Amino acid sequence: MIRSGLKWMFLILGTIIGAGYASGRELWEFFGFESGLAICIFTVIFIVACYVIMKISYEEQSEHFFPVIERLVGTKLSYVYDVLIVVYLFTTTVVMIAGGGATLEAYNIPYWAGIIFFSVLLVLVFFSNINGIIRLNVVIIPLLITGLLYVLFSYSVSNNHSWLLDLKQQYNWPSAFTFTSLNILPLIAVLSAIGKEIKGLKEAKIASVGSGVVLGVISFVYNEALIQISDYIGEYEIPLFAVLKGSPFSLFIFMSFMLWVAIYTTAVSGVFGLASRFKQQIKVPLWLMAFILVLLMIPFTKFGFSNLVAILYPLYGLINLYLLMSILLFPITNRYK
Numbered sequence: 001m002i003r004s005g006l007k008w009m010f011l012i013l014g015t016i017i018g019a020g021y022a023s024g025r026e027l028w029e030f031f032g033f034e035s036g037l038a039i040c041i042f043t044v045i046f047i048v049a050c051y052v053i054m055k056i057s058y059e060e061q062s063e064h065f066f067p068v069i070e071r072l073v074g075t076k077l078s079y080v081y082d083v084l085i086v087v088y089l090f091t092t093t094v095v096m097i098a099g100g101g102a103t104l105e106a107y108n109i110p111y112w113a114g115i116i117f118f119s120v121l122l123v124l125v126f127f128s129n130i131n132g133i134i135r136l137n138v139v140i141i142p143l144l145i146t147g148l149l150y151v152l153f154s155y156s157v158s159n160n161h162s163w164l165l166d167l168k169q170q171y172n173w174p175s176a177f178t179f180t181s182l183n184i185l186p187l188i189a190v191l192s193a194i195g196k197e198i199k200g201l202k203e204a205k206i207a208s209v210g211s212g213v214v215l216g217v218i219s220f221v222y223n224e225a226l227i228q229i230s231d232y233i234g235e236y237e238i239p240l241f242a243v244l245k246g247s248p249f250s251l252f253i254f255m256s257f258m259l260w261v262a263i264y265t266t267a268v269s270g271v272f273g274l275a276s277r278f279k280q281q282i283k284v285p286l287w288l289m290a291f292i293l294v295l296l297m298i299p300f301t302k303f304g305f306s307n308l309v310a311i312l313y314p315l316y317g318l319i320n321l322y323l324l325m326s327i328l329l330f331p332i333t334n335r336y337k
Contacts, residue, residue, distance in 0.1 A: 004199060005206025007134050008191075012050060012211040014137035015190045016183050017144060017218075018266030019099060022259055024226055024239030030179040031223045032230070034172050039223060041176035043216030047208045049180065049327045053188055054204035056330075057195035064277040065192035072326045081323065086274065088185050088316060090297065093270030097122070097294070098301040100263045115301055119294045122267055126275065126290040130197065133272055140265060144258050145214065151255060152221045155243050159228055181320035184327070186266075189273025 020026035031038055053068060060067040065085060070078040097118055104114030125132045198204060226233060229242045236242045240259070244252050275289040282289065 001200065001202050002206060005203040006210065007138060008054070008194065008198070008203060008207035009210040009214075010137040010141045011134060011190060011194070012187070012207060013141045013145070013214060014265040015186050015269040016211075016215060017141065017262055019096070019259060019263040022144065022148065022240070022262040024222060024243070025237075026179075026182075027219060027222050028226050028233065028239055030175045030182075031172065031219070033227060034170050035175065035223055036220065037170035038173045038176040038179075039216060039220045041173055042179055042219065043212050045176060045180050045324075045328060046215060047212035048331075049184065049324065050187065050191070050208035050211060051204055052327050052330050053191045054198060054208065055201060057192050058198045058201060058204060060195055062192050062195035063280060065189050065273065066277070068188060068192040068195075072330060073323065084316070084319065085185050085189055086277065089189055089270045089273050090293075092186070093267050093274070093293075094297045094300045096263050096267035096270065097297055100260065100267065101301065103260050103263065115298060118264070118267075119298060121264065122271060122294050123287060123291045125268055126271070126287040129286050130194065130272075133268060136268065137265065140261055144262060145218065147255055147258050148218060149221065151240070151243060151247070151251065152218075152225045154247075155225050156221065156228070177321065177324065181324040182316070184320050184324050185316065186269055186273065188323075189277075190269050193272060193276035 018026075056062075056068045056071050060071065062068055066078065066082055069081045069085070072078075073081060097115060100118035101111050101114035104117065105111055109117070125136055128135070225243050226239055229239070233239050233242055238259070240255060241252075244255060271290050271293055274293050275286055278293075279286055279289040284292075
């Protein structure tokens with residue numbers, strides 16, 4: 001039970017800790033000053049959201065996200081969210097593939113060669129079905145978390161940072177809801193696909209509480225470190241590199257590689273969510289569905305998606321707030337049905 005709960009926990013963490021989160025950019029845009037309470041609230045609502053999604057997935061014995069969405073928002077709206085989730089996962093995964101290829105250019109690997117290499121790695125993990133994805137996260141995510149916490153704690157300790165939470169100055173608490181809503185679609189897409197694999201709700205509790213606490217701790221420590229470098233954080237595209245300034249070169253290389261891995265795990269989660277949605281209709285193995293999807297995505301990597309992301313993501317944030325509220329209220333509304 002504990003072992004199963006932990007593997008789902010790492011699956012959740014692998015879905016949420018993408019390149020935006022690991023680089024610090026996502027955290028800085030949502031939190032920053034006077035956000036300690038916001039991160040505490042985020043931790044609680046994230047735990048509740050994970051548990052509700054996993055509970056519905058288990059009850060429905062779902063293999064993709066549509067049955068879960070239908071329970072949450074009703075039949076009519078579920079078709080709207082079905083399209084929204086597919087578009088969201090497709091676009092974000094295209095961005096991850098493009099980012100994965102672009103990152104390899106730093107090692108003198110041509111852009112398109114990097115795209116092909118990244119895409120091949122994406123498909124390979126699906127040959128072992130869901131077990132391959134779980135094994136990937138169980139190995140990679142602890143390394144990424146350990147590396148992040150080591151860097152962040154080392155930086156804070158070396159700068160004699162005091163860990164104080166002044167409840168009188170916490171104006172940014174509403175960002176807890178917008179930050180959670182941003183991550184809710186990939187969370188639903190992935191957790192809805194494992195309904196048949198969950199053996200009991202105790203696994204869901206372990207995974208939900210474990211992932212929520214881990215994310216809460218990392219987010220708080222990371223945010224505190226970013227506050228210390230707030231004066232010159234704008235000079236860095238990747239805030240983590242500002243924290244790493246002055247660190248040993250070997251640590252810089254390790255964390256750079258971990259950022260690339262975070263891009264990879266996010267792309268894996270995106271393809272997994274899409275592949276599990278469509279493989280029932282097309283009736284093909286998971287790896288072949290993943291291959292077809294990645295093949296469809298590769299041509300889109302040559303387009304500039306920055307404008308698309310800038311328009312779509314804020315819109316998704318607003319739409320997702322309704323979905324997040326539906327999830328948080330589900331235990332209450334479902335009780336009286």
